[in-house]
Amino acid sequence: MSDGQRMRKLYENLGICREVYEFGSKIERNLKERFLAFDETAEYNQMKVIAAMQKHRVSAECFQTTNGYGYNDLGRNTLESVYAECFRGEDALVRPQITCGTHALALALLSNLRPGDELLSPVGKPYDTLEEVIGIRPSRGSLLEYGVTYRQVDLLPDGDFDYDGIKNAINEKTKMVTIQRSKGYAVRPTLSVERIGKLISFIKNIRPDIICMTDNCYGEFVEEKEPLEAGADLIVGSLIKNPGGGLAPVGGYIAGRKECVENAAYRLTSPGLGKEVGASLGMMQSFYQGLFLAPSVVNAALKGAVFAANIYEALGFDVLPNGAESRHDIIQSVTFHNPDAMTAFCRGIQAAAPVDSHVTPVPWAMPGYDSDVIMAAGAFVQGSSIELSADGPLKPPYAVYFQGGLTWHHAKFGILMSLQKLYEQNLVNKDRMC
Numbered sequence: 424m425s426d427g428q429r430m431r432k433l434y435e436n437l438g439i440c441r442e443v444y445e446f447g448s449k450i451e452r453n454l455k456e457r458f459l460a461f462d463e464t465a466e467y468n469q470m471k472v473i474a475a476m477q478k479h480r481v482s483a484e485c486f487q488t489t490n491g492y493g494y495n496d497l498g499r500n501t502l503e504s505v506y507a508e509c510f511r512g513e514d515a516l517v518r519p520q521i522t523c524g525t526h527a528l529a530l531a532l533l534s535n536l537r538p539g540d541e542l543l544s545p546v547g548k549p550y551d552t553l554e555e556v557i558g559i560r561p562s563r564g565s566l567l568e569y570g571v572t573y574r575q576v577d578l579l580p581d582g583d584f585d586y587d588g589i590k591n592a593i594n595e596k597t598k599m600v601t602i603q604r605s606k607g608y609a610v611r612p613t614l615s616v617e618r619i620g621k622l623i624s625f626i627k628n629i630r631p632d633i634i635c636m637t638d639n640c641y642g643e644f645v646e647e648k649e650p651l652e653a654g655a656d657l658i659v660g661s662l663i664k665n666p667g668g669g670l671a672p673v674g675g676y677i678a679g680r681k682e683c684v685e686n687a688a689y690r691l692t693s694p695g696l697g698k699e700v701g702a703s704l705g706m707m708q709s710f711y712q713g714l715f716l717a718p719s720v721v722n723a724a725l726k727g728a729v730f731a732a733n734i735y736e737a738l739g740f741d742v743l744p745n746g747a748e749s750r751h752d753i754i755q756s757v758t759f760h761n762p763d764a765m766t767a768f769c770r771g772i773q774a775a776a777p778v779d780s781h782v783t784p785v786p787w788a789m790p791g792y793d794s795d796v797i798m799a800a801g802a803f804v805q806g807s808s809i810e811l812s813a814d815g816p817l818k819p820p821y822a823v824y825f826q827g828g829l830t831w832h833h834a835k836f837g838i839l840m841s842l843q844k845l846y847e848q849n850l851v852n853k854d855r856m857c
């Protein structure tokens with residue numbers, strides 16, 4: 424048997440038929456240049472991470488655990504310097520006590536805003552979970568309850584910033600601006616770091632003292648630059664997404680201007696204590712090693728996203744971003760206009776997972792959603808979306824959002840398996856696969 428046949432046989436044993444395998448191979452062959460460009464970004468970011476670790480003298484002692492108050496925790500303090508260095512901030516807060524991305528964002532907002540201040544989102548509606556943090560949906564402990572008001576300026580129909588609207592919305596109360604880099608579950612393009620920079624310059628031109636925060640979730644290491652280099656004062660993200668590299672089992676980070684980061688620390692622990700306390704509880708090695716792997720894990724996820732975009736685009740489905748567009752986060756959506764196809768896709772992703780591959784995802788009524796939701800995730804870390812995962816609400820237009828993949832080959836297998844499930848149920852136009 425030739426090498427090609429051997430590989431095809433291996434996939435066949437895992438349930439991928441010859442037609443699906445060969446269609447995938449054809450698509451993959453056309454992506455060499457895209458993949459090469461991702462590799463270059465990953466190489467750049469890998470060197471950036473290593474340089475930061477060397478400069479701050481990461482050593483074996485940094486992986487020791489602390490408990491109790493966690494005073495003088497060398498591993499924690501060094502890690503925060505490494506994050507600050509990597510993301511070009513003055514300081515960073517990187518903690519297992521930050522439970523998720525929403526918590527990190529809530530900390531950054533609740534600690535830097537005071538009663539009477541106003542928060543502005545100049546890029547439309549923020550991520551769903553932030554609605555309750557802000558008080559767009561009434562919620563206990565929201566910014567609104569503390570007397571912080573909110574304004575929003577939507578993007579223009581063509582996706583551009585509404586500069587006039589933003590200028591009019593800024594007033595003497597405006598203290599902070601929140602800019603979400605990734606589109607999340609909204610239908611708008613993800614913002615490049617360059618576009619974020621233009622928006623921040625515009626705002627700082629009107630009022631240089633406004634604190635510009637970027638929700639950096641899913642964006643880390645996708646480009647060579649991060650938003651702090653484009654003028655943001657704060658960036659915020661989750662460690663079970665990009666920067667945890669799949670190894671961090673929990674956590675979030677805030678990086679940027681020293682004063683803003685310290686405010687967040689005083690809110691996370693206590694006034695007077697700030698960054699000085701917070702035991703690292705044995706997490707440090709996974710945080711360091713995850714950050715070290717993050718550039719190549721993000722690289723794998725990007726390859727998977729572009730592979731899927733090209734596969735499903737070739738089959739006639741709407742994909743966002745499209746197969747050729749430049750990438751600014753790791754999220755890919757595919758619109759099926761058909762609940763069975765959406766379900767089949769998720770079942771394929773699940774069936775290809777290293778964990779829980781024998782489980783069949785079924786749509787269910789998740790709290791907070793007005794329709795059933797289907798999810799596929801066979802992850803080592805619960806809810807980790809840097810691992811290959813897919814989800815979406817089971818309602819028109821039946822769009823699935825998927826992301827992640829710790830390795831490119833697993834992402835590829837997952838996407839082939841998703842197509843296999845559609846193929847078996849005659850939910851794709853087989854003529855397009857020749």
Ligand SMILES: *Cc1c(COP(=O)(O)O)cnc(C)c1O
Binds near residue numbers: 524525526550661
């Ligand atoms: C995931 C995400 C969040 C929230 O993070 P959780 O860890 O799920 O709480 C916020 N904003 C964006 C853009 C995200 O993608």
